[in-house]
Amino acid sequence: MMFVSISSAFALSNRKNCCSSSVLSFRTHPESTHCSLRRIELVERPTHRSKTRDVPRQLPTFFRTRPLRFRATRSLPFSLAPGLSVVASVRSGESVEQILESFQQVKPHPDTDVVVVGCGPAGLAVSYLLAEKGVQVTCVGSNPATRWIPNYGVWLDEYLPLGYPLSCLSKTWSKTSLYLQPDGRNLVMPREYGRVNREAMQIELLRRCRDAGVKVIAAEVSGVTNPPSTLSSASSSPESKGEAISLVQYADGSQQSARTVVDATGHGCKLLKFDREQSIPQQHTTYGWSVPSSQRDQGVQVAYGIEADVEEGHGWDLDEMVLMDFRSNFLSSEEEQNEPPTFLYVMPMSKTRVFVEETSLVARPPLSFDWAKKRLYKRLESLGVKVTHVHEVELCYIPMGGDLPIVPQPTIGFGGAARLVHPATGYMLTRALSAAPPFANALASALLQKPQLSACEVSQVGWDAVWSVERRREREFYKFGMEVLLEMDYSETRIFFDCFFSLPEWTWHNFLAQNLRRPEIIQFGLRLFISLPNRIQLKLMQAGVRDGGPALLASLLAP
Ligand SMILES: Cc1cc2nc3c(=O)[nH]c(=O)nc-3n(C[C@H](O)[C@H](O)[C@H](O)COP(=O)(O)OP(=O)(O)OC[C@H]3O[C@@H](n4cnc5c(N)ncnc54)[C@H](O)[C@@H]3O)c2cc1C
Numbered sequence: 001m002m003f004v005s006i007s008s009a010f011a012l013s014n015r016k017n018c019c020s021s022s023v024l025s026f027r028t029h030p031e032s033t034h035c036s037l038r039r040i041e042l043v044e045r046p047t048h049r050s051k052t053r054d055v056p057r058q059l060p061t062f063f064r065t066r067p068l069r070f071r072a073t074r075s076l077p078f079s080l081a082p083g084l085s086v087v088a089s090v091r092s093g094e095s096v097e098q099i100l101e102s103f104q105q106v107k108p109h110p111d112t113d114v115v116v117v118g119c120g121p122a123g124l125a126v127s128y129l130l131a132e133k134g135v136q137v138t139c140v141g142s143n144p145a146t147r148w149i150p151n152y153g154v155w156l157d158e159y160l161p162l163g164y165p166l167s168c169l170s171k172t173w174s175k176t177s178l179y180l181q182p183d184g185r186n187l188v189m190p191r192e193y194g195r196v197n198r199e200a201m202q203i204e205l206l207r208r209c210r211d212a213g214v215k216v217i218a219a220e221v222s223g224v225t226n227p228p229s230t231l232s233s234a235s236s237s238p239e240s241k242g243e244a245i246s247l248v249q250y251a252d253g254s255q256q257s258a259r260t261v262v263d264a265t266g267h268g269c270k271l272l273k274f275d276r277e278q279s280i281p282q283q284h285t286t287y288g289w290s291v292p293s294s295q296r297d298q299g300v301q302v303a304y305g306i307e308a309d310v311e312e313g314h315g316w317d318l319d320e321m322v323l324m325d326f327r328s329n330f331l332s333s334e335e336e337q338n339e340p341p342t343f344l345y346v347m348p349m350s351k352t353r354v355f356v357e358e359t360s361l362v363a364r365p366p367l368s369f370d371w372a373k374k375r376l377y378k379r380l381e382s383l384g385v386k387v388t389h390v391h392e393v394e395l396c397y398i399p400m401g402g403d404l405p406i407v408p409q410p411t412i413g414f415g416g417a418a419r420l421v422h423p424a425t426g427y428m429l430t431r432a433l434s435a436a437p438p439f440a441n442a443l444a445s446a447l448l449q450k451p452q453l454s455a456c457e458v459s460q461v462g463w464d465a466v467w468s469v470e471r472r473r474e475r476e477f478y479k480f481g482m483e484v485l486l487e488m489d490y491s492e493t494r495i496f497f498d499c500f501f502s503l504p505e506w507t508w509h510n511f512l513a514q515n516l517r518r519p520e521i522i523q524f525g526l527r528l529f530i531s532l533p534n535r536i537q538l539k540l541m542q543a544g545v546r547d548g549g550p551a552l553l554a555s556l557l558a559p
Helices: 095-101 121-132 156-162 198-212 333-338 370-382 429-449 455-466 469-486 490-500 505-512 518-531 534-544 549-557
Strands: 005-008 012-014 020-028 034-044 059-060 068-070 074-080 084-089 112-117 137-141 153-155 170-174 175-179 186-189 195-196 215-218 223-224 246-250 254-264 298-310 321-324 344-348 353-364 387-401
Touching: 020 170, 095 198, 095 215, 112 121, 112 223, 112 246, 112 429, 121 137, 121 198, 121 429, 153 156, 153 429, 156 195, 170 344, 186 321, 186 490, 198 215, 254 429, 254 455, 298 370, 333 490, 353 370, 353 387, 353 469, 370 387, 387 469, 429 455, 469 490, 469 518, 469 534, 469 549, 490 505, 490 518, 490 534, 505 518, 518 549, 534 549
Parallel strands: 112 137, 112 254, 137 215, 175 321
Antiparallel strands: 005 020, 012 084, 020 074, 034 059, 034 068, 034 084, 153 195, 170 195, 175 186, 223 246, 246 254, 298 353, 298 387, 321 344, 344 353
16 A cells, blocks of 8 residues: 655645745555655646736646656755745545545554544645644444545635645536526636546545544544533632543443534534524425525525536537536516526537536525526526436525534534535635644644643634634625625626626635635625626615625624
């Protein structure tokens, strides 16, 4: 078996205005004989606000054509020009099962520092980052060998700085397009988009966990008993400080103690407490489910997608992914006026293979999959796209907005469980992967450098890193964005997005990435409002009055 350990210098970026020389260090695991470096690419990233360099370009280097073989430690001197990142990938040919097998050799920790529950992207990323800092981590998944289901899509300028290899993307497109005009014209944006290779990403994260010494186990967590809740170190008992005192209960009756527990169980969110009771919508209505009153302010993104072979001549440009096709000319005017708006999301994979998904961006109550499926096939027919074979069906159900878990509480949430999903877009992957390092740093330093902290104080540190007061205020704005979208019909939604994507790039980039800070939120909100036609401005004001707009504004303006 081949082990490859990559130093953190592997993913580098130079944002400064001067050239700098750096050294890339590669370390092979002591047990390995050799490994083959597949490629190193220098990738020019656009600085979000740059006007002159807004087209990302991949700059191939000689490494790309000459695979590098090396033993033990190798260092490569190289120069990194401003705005360049280095992304490298290593071929190892291991499968999920092979990596999981190697976890058997990792000794279990009976009293571990942290139990992370969930082997999705959020749980694995946090686990390996904590372990790299020297924290003892057990990562538990109901079935870690199960292949991930979602077809994740990412913006390349957000993905590349995270330091994950390009080989974790199965395809990239140099342009993204939007159909927002009734006459069918599309807006083409020179922003690169990628489709995550789910299996490669899962292997990459599992491998990082193994190399960092995480113990990954297959088990169902049935509950967690936390120590009595007190955030004051003065009032917590001396015995509780620095000790493993949360008890993780497994479905087979066994249990494990840990100093702290991270719930990364996804949107189902098994272990966290909410002010209002959580429950999954079940009752069917005309278009789908109805949402129980406890989650009245939650919306849901529903999409029905297929990875399919189609007859040649599907008409989509292979270098352009379609983020939103909001054309509605395949509907009768009555349907267009009375039915909820949906759009088509298209990843053209080849001349005869596509991933297409009919998406309800957000709805309350959510649309049913059946309904979205019918609309998908109706739209494909109108586009003249003939499906010859369906390889895979994706049923996408993403709860959006709604309440945050109680912050803080003894079990810390991360990823979908902590509601990191964007309340107005349903995206979360790059947000979670970029939030993981600061979260792991904060938690690791609380656990390792401040042994005097009680369990509650440690969880407070973790929650502050996930949902600081500032971040919670900002989330209210994104939630308001969701409420506005819920109000609009087909034509209003088109106009809204036309205005949205006509704003300066940095504003909508950062809105989509949940990266607008408070002063920018106000600037963004004003710019968007001014650019909208009167009837949509009116809707926005009505939504503002109904959904706590004045309170939101006061909170955004507060010092
Ligand atoms: C179909 C679909 C498509 C999506 N597409 C995108 C996209 O294109 N871009 C994007 O940014 N986001 C997307 N999302 C949203 C979001 O990024 C994903 O939901 C993401 O997988 C959430 O990651 P996570 O690690 O928090 O949770 P999950 O990926 O859901 O992982 C949770 C893990 O916890 C385990 N688990 C649950 N309960 C227990 C328990 N009691 N004991 C042990 N283990 C347990 C589960 O088995 C699972 O492995 C999509 C979501 C869906 C559903």
